[in-house]
Amino acid sequence: MxxxxxxxxxxxxxxxxxxxxxxxxxxxxxxxxxxxxxxxxxxxxxxxxxxxxxxxxxxxxxxxxxxxxxxxxxxxxxxxxxxxxxxxxxxxxxxxxxxxxxxxxxxxxxxxxxxxxxxxxxxxxxxxxxxxxxxxxxxxxxxxxxxxxxxxxxxxxxxxxxxxxxxxxxxxxxxxxxxxxxxxxxxxxxxxxxxxxxxxxxxGLSGNVKLQNAILRNTVRHKATLNLLGQVLTERFGDHAGGFDIKYGVYIPLVNSVRHLSLLYGVRMNSTLGRVKELQRLGEYPYLGEIGRSFLTALRMRVNTPYHMQDGLLSSSDYIAESELKNKQVMAELRESLLLVRRIHKALQRQLRSAERRQS
Incomplete structure (x- = not known):
């Protein structure tokens, strides 16, 4: 065997x-x-x-x-x-x-x-x-x-x-x-x-414009992860100084964006990848191929963050270690995913501003 x-x-x-x-x-x-x-x-x-x-x-x-x-x-x-x-x-x-x-x-x-x-x-x-x-x-x-x-x-x-x-x-x-x-x-x-x-x-969810806009309003809250030059912003202080929070920097923004789109277009799948595939089938949104690839990158990076084992059970901060970020391939993949997150975030912000103008 x-x-x-x-x-x-x-x-x-x-x-x-x-x-x-x-x-x-x-x-x-x-x-x-x-x-x-x-x-x-x-x-x-x-x-x-x-x-x-x-x-x-x-x-x-x-x-x-x-x-x-x-x-x-x-x-x-x-x-x-x-x-x-x-x-x-x-x-x-x-x-x-x-x-x-x-x-x-x-x-x-x-x-x-x-x-x-x-x-x-x-x-x-x-x-x-x-x-x-x-x-x-x-x-x-x-x-x-x-x-x-x-x-x-x-x-x-x-x-x-x-x-x-x-x-x-x-x-x-x-x-x-x-x-x-x-x-x-x-x-x-x-x-x-x-x-x-x-x-x-x-x-009552489908076609409820005010509700969809309220969901979008919650979705676009997101902390900056790239500076104006497109460089990755790592933690400056604390236990994770020099590291990067892959959960809230890439994984959660992608989850939130895909969830919003799924609720908007009536997709009832549960998993993020399942939602992406169904949205692709419907042909409702650009970037879906890139989102799927970046999401897989985020999953892989997240489960490979340093973990601590105590009494047989695991815990992790979900931070990529500073030493790992010195790997050129890791940093290139991370930056590519963050650029996509920023692009989607800006598109959703524009969508929200337009919706709020129509409501006012």
């Missing part, structure tokens, strides 16, 4: 073992084993395939965690779930672009009208699940987009009302929540609930 075949065998074996985990500690250990196999495959297989494998691992862990929590809820005296529910993810997990060190971005959709029994059960369930995922290696979201939070854990009718509220307010914060929601993906539980949620999300 050669190295590639060995990696594939270990890969399948580690996946299979995740589903059999019966406790948070066992699930954490199995995650550690699986990610070690994935690290061996990094830069050996294409980055798109590698990301799919990483996110398949995350999904398997989430499904196993849901099962463990259901058992823990019974042991704690809550009994079985009082109704159907769906565990959903947002952010990079929703787009199937989570790294080996991504944090939590998730929620719950509960079947039927709200009542006291459901509220008690799923409040405890969401809190317990978020804690278990933290034990398994997923840090809690600083923005509190988690199933332990009431805003992201509610019945389908409550979700529908909340989505409508966000669509109608057109202010920065509710639009931010709406944008987060656009990446929602079903992972465990009742898929029909997630499907109905999706329909509620898209209802």
């Amino acid at each position: 050669d190295r590639m075949e060995s990696n594939e065998w270990n890969h399948e074996k580690s996946y299979t073992s995740i589903a059999t985990a019966g406790s948070p500690q066992e699930l954490r250990a199995k995650r550690s084993d699986c990610q070690n196999v994935l690290l061996e495959q990094l830069n050996v297989i294409p980055i798109e395939e590698w990301m799919l494998r990483v996110n398949a691992m995350h999904d398997l862990i989430a499904r196993a965690a849901v099962g463990i929590v259901e058992a823990q809820m019974k042991e704690a005296g809550y009994g079985p779930p009082p109704c159907a529910y769906s565990f959903i993810v947002f952010g990079s997990a929703g787009r199937q672009e989570a790294t080996l060190w991504s944090d939590q971005d998730n929620g719950l959709i509960v079947e039927g009208e709200p009542d006291g029994e459901k509220k008690r059960y799923f409040a405890a369930f969401g809190s317990m699940l978020s804690d278990l995922l933290e034990t398994t290696g997923y840090e809690k979201c600083e923005g509190r987009v988690m199933c332990s939070e009431p805003m992201w854990n509610m019945t389908l009718p409550e979700w529908k009302a909340q989505l409508e509220s966000w669509k109608s307010q057109l202010e920065w914060e509710p639009i931010r929540y709406l944008i987060i929601s656009s990446d929602m993906r079903h992972v465990a539980g009742n898929a029909q609930l997630s499907g109905e949620w999706k329909e509620a999300f898209y209802a």
Whole structure:
């Protein structure tokens, strides 16, 4: 058995073992084993395939965690779930672009009208699940987009009302929540609930000019990454002095731009590359070939940033190290991607100014 075949065998074996985990500690250990196999495959297989494998691992862990929590809820005296529910993810997990060190971005959709029994059960369930995922290696979201939070854990009718509220307010914060929601993906539980949620999300979105402009307004916020001479702006101070933030410098601006276009043209794909391919099929926007290539570059650079391992789990700052930036090829690829980001950003700013003039 050669190295590639060995990696594939270990890969399948580690996946299979995740589903059999019966406790948070066992699930954490199995995650550690699986990610070690994935690290061996990094830069050996294409980055798109590698990301799919990483996110398949995350999904398997989430499904196993849901099962463990259901058992823990019974042991704690809550009994079985009082109704159907769906565990959903947002952010990079929703787009199937989570790294080996991504944090939590998730929620719950509960079947039927709200009542006291459901509220008690799923409040405890969401809190317990978020804690278990933290034990398994997923840090809690600083923005509190988690199933332990009431805003992201509610019945389908409550979700529908909340989505409508966000669509109608057109202010920065509710639009931010709406944008987060656009990446929602079903992972465990009742898929029909997630499907109905999706329909509620898209209802009234098409042709809503004011809402689209509000989404665009949120999208164009972006920190400068090139100076007037087109040189890459690195961090000047702090722990990452001399380095470059690939996540917020390239990856997030590309994600945000493609998401905006997808919402504008009714593309319902979740992954950024899937959205790019569908937009190309529709022929709705220039630069899409360049965006796809730069996005793959951003993914590759991001997953290769220096990481720290503690107790078998990884963390990273998402900064390209100063030493790596001395590599001419890396710097050339980075600068090319940043020039594209700047070009798209300027085009979106012009689009927003034109839209606001028409509204005034």
